[in-house]
Amino acid sequence: MSTPVLQQVDAFLSGFARRQAERIVELPGGFAVLDETFGHSRMNNQIYIDAPVAPEALPAVADEVLGHLPHRLITVLDDAIAEACAEELARAGYSRSAYLVMVHEGPVPPDGRAAERVDLDALRTPLTRLWRAALPDVEDEVVRHLVDRRAARRRGGIVHFLAARTPEGEIASWADFYLDPERGIAQIEDLCTAPDQLRKGYADVVLGTALRLAADGGCGTRFLTADAADWPRRWYERRGFSAVGRFSCFERD
Template structure:
């Protein structure tokens, strides 16, 4: 079952990347996606490897596909392929990160104190959070990281932004929810909490609401990805998520 679920999830991730992109170019082992409007967004301008590839050729593939950009990002969806690519990519100057594919296997929680919110409500808190996370980048980079959300509606049949508000009405925590009711798959992506609101249960409210929204749409496969080296993976495990696979990212400035 995990293998079947992982294959379905990887197919969803592949389709989302292709559908969201303005331009797609096939490369050996996968494809490159581009969006010049958000050129500073690595996720919108990257190489995605979703089949077998010659590991030794991957640095050259990435260089050719992304030569016009100041960054390089290569996402390898298959764990075995990603591990084989690690040595030649790190030798070429890339930083290697491993991400966990986590499937929600616990019971779907009832209710949820968050709600669907619009981009306008997210813009200010999201900008402030990115400025805190990336204090050395300029305003144009932050703007791209915030505004790229507007094109995520192209990636899936249903895209919602879920937010939990303070008593004053400000959005304290938020996440994306991508739904494909026809295939029963839902992804929760980029769960973030405003720094001043950490530890107050707002992220729990967002996660609970997103899971309930997904279940109400008939999505039995509910997943997210988490950095294997960072603490949120344990937070997700305590909330009913289990690791079913790994993917790999290679980045270079």
């Protein structure tokens, strides 16, 4: 059953996706976001389902709207709708991944070491290294799209890139930070740490800074999303985050 906080988060995710899109196609039960500038980015070229939909129609709709792309990605924000669609999409060859919506319910970290706001240029080198390590066989253009797609996120609203540096000035950890003071909600997204800087506290610096900025901006709802099957969810739980719901991504190559 959807709670008011989860409804607020789902509305934020839908609205942000719409605003950052280069082009939107309205669909029964949702919409597609498309961005030719970052055609290799699945995040920027996918379908969102945020209302009841006929499951049997989804595979054909995805083929029609995303047919010019080598992938299919459908994000279903409501868990009950995702359950209703799962069998039909599995028959059509889609795999399913579940993601938790985690809301910060602990105390805001006290003032301490702070991350800084940086521009995209400052993140290009560490982001490129991470993507190249994760996708060693893809073309350089694919990596470039995955790095530069962050530029489109600025269309979504108030967006900051936060980073913590080593004493030598190298960026060690970073994250996106989306802020909507009018609606009292903030999201922390893509918190990453360079592999050689793990377990040194840099991610805590970035996360703590984001939480303080959100609280200072009047955002009582502070959330992030985490892979339901991966270890970071436990790391977030130890820092005051609790799962309030989940959504699903259905994907097919």
